[in-house]
Amino acid sequence: MLKPKRMISKQEAIEILDKCDHGYLSMIDEEGNPYGVPINYFLDKSAHALYFHCSKTGKKYRALHLHPQVSFVAVAQTQIIPDRFITHYESALISGTVSFIEDEQEMRVLLGRLCERLAAGELAKRPSVIDMYINAVAIGKITIESISGKRNVDY
Incomplete structure (x- = not known):
């Protein structure tokens, strides 16, 4: 890392993930190209x-x-500090593997948790919203394999 003083602990990175409600998922698409999308999520x-949830028919699901x-x-x-040409921020980055939940009852529970979060x-x-979308939605699980974070608050 270019500026190791900005590194934060894994626990602090987990706290950032826990308080945010959206982030950016990066993957490889069907043609082998980089593909990134914003998603809502919750941390377990x-x-x-x-x-997270997605359509069972979309590019993200296929990729x-x-x-x-x-x-x-x-x-x-995030806060841009114009007179200093810097940005104050904190971020958490994970790498992991996605799997999809197949059991409908488990999906209902997880959709309920996502609804509660958002x-x-x-x-x-x-219940009626979950009933309406349960057959069209997929629930993805990113199993966290590595986690890191950074913070810039150079006050």
Whole structure:
């Protein structure tokens, strides 16, 4: 790393992942080209994994089946400091392997957790929304194989 003083502990990187609700998933597409997309997710610390949803018919789904090795980054608290030509930030980067959840009951539980993360308190419509999308959505699990983080707050 160019500036090792910006490195943070694995625990701090996990805390960043836990507080963010979106990040950027990088993979290899069907043609072998780099492909990155923003995704919503939630962290399951006990499973050492990130979970996300996607369409079962999309480019991301097809690419991840062909090339399950991925990289994912979440960035929090960015602030550009114009007069100093720097950016204050904190980020977490993981590498891992994607697998897809096949069991419908497990998918329902995980979709409920994703809904709670992204739309906390919206309980009334949650079951009908999950019922509406359960057959069209895939739930991906990124098993975290490595994690690192950086922070620049050079006050």
